[in-house]
Amino acid sequence: MDTAVEGLRLVVEPEEDASHPRKEWDGAFGTVALFIRDYDVGDDLAKKGYPTDPHEFRRWVTSSKQVAVRLEVYSYIHSGISITAHDPYKEGLGYPFTDRWDAGLAGYAFCTKQEIRDCMGLTRVTAKVRERAKELLREEVETLNKYLNNDVYWVQVVDNQENCLFSCGNVYDPLSETLKDLLPHQYQHLIPASLNF
Numbered sequence: 365m366d367t368a369v370e371g372l373r374l375v376v377e378p379e380e381d382a383s384h385p386r387k388e389w390d391g392a393f394g395t396v397a398l399f400i401r402d403y404d405v406g407d408d409l410a411k412k413g414y415p416t417d418p419h420e421f422r423r424w425v426t427s428s429k430q431v432a433v434r435l436e437v438y439s440y441i442h443s444g445i446s447i448t449a450h451d452p453y454k455e456g457l458g459y460p461f462t463d464r465w466d467a468g469l470a471g472y473a474f475c476t477k478q479e480i481r482d483c484m485g486l487t488r489v490t491a492k493v494r495e496r497a498k499e500l501l502r503e504e505v506e507t508l509n510k511y512l513n514n515d516v517y518w519v520q521v522v523d524n525q526e527n528c529l530f531s532c533g534n535v536y537d538p539l540s541e542t543l544k545d546l547l548p549h550q551y552q553h554l555i556p557a558s559l560n561f
Contacts, residue, residue, distance in 0.1 A: 369553055370553075371523055371524045372521055372522070372523055372529070372551065372554060373521070373522050373523075373524075374519070374520075374547075374554035374555065375518075376518070376519050376520075376535075376543075377518050378516070378517060378518070379517055379535070380518075381533075382511060382514070382516035382533070382534055384511060385504075385507045385508055385536075386405070386407050386504075386508055387407075387408070392407075393475065393479075393483060393497075393500045393503075393504055394474055394497070394500070394501050394504060395407045395409075395412060395414070395473070395475065396437065396501075396504060396505060397409055397414065397421060397425070397471045397472050397473075397474070398470050399418040399421070399470060400441070400445070403441075405445075405508065405512060406471060409421065418471075421471075421472075422472075430476045430477065430478070431474050431475075431476060432476055432477040432479075432480055432489050432497065433474060433475050433480070433494050433497040433501060434473075434474040435449040435451050435472065435498060435501050435502065435505070436449070436451070436452060436469055436472060437450070437469075437470050437472060437473050437505055438450055438467060438469055438470060439467065439468065439470035440466055441467070444513065445512050445513075446509060446512070446513065447470060447505060447509045447512065448506075449473055449501060449505040449506075451498060473501040474501070475497055475500075475501065477489050480493060480494075484496075484497075507536055510536050511536075515536070516535065516536055517533075517535045517536075518535070519531070519532050519533075519535050519543070519546060519547070520532075521547070521551045521554060529551075530547065530548060530551060532546060543555060
């Protein structure tokens with residue numbers, strides 16, 4: 365996307381060197397444990413002290429009293445990769461992808477009671493808090509999916525001499541409220557009318 369107004373241009377381009385949201389960012393919520401051959405995309409389980417064998421891990425995550433919230437993560441791999449979080453307790457035992465040959469259960473996104481307490485500054489983990497934790501885990505999986513699909517952008521404002529006046533990389537949702545929140549006030553008029561909120 366490239367829009368020009370009054371000698372200024374808003375340029376939104378694919379990010380060529382996006383940082384991995386689970387491995388390079390501070391403050392990621394919970395744990396995303398993925399067991400996908402030829403893809404090293406989830407969290408480092410050994411570093412967090414969790415089982416690294418897929419079968420052992422599945423037994424642990426489905427039976428541990430430490431785990432407060434757990435979502436299944438499915439992947440679809442066919443000339444690329446896509447992942448999505450699924451809650452079998454809320455959404456039933458359905459299957460989030462229609463292709464059973466190229467898709468399947470890839471792992472879990474989960475958080476412990478202690479992680480919820482630490483992250484949210486709470487002492488009690490109620491049902492409402494668990495639902496919020498599930499939402500946060502879904503967002504974590506969605507962000508990782510965007511990273512895997514190169515759906516990450518670089519946003520710049522340049523003048524007509526190509527001087528960069530504003531620049532920000534690793535933008536995961538440039539065509540939504542994020543762009544409005546990201547741009548300084550003096551450049552808000554560059555957002556195309558079709559994107560105004």
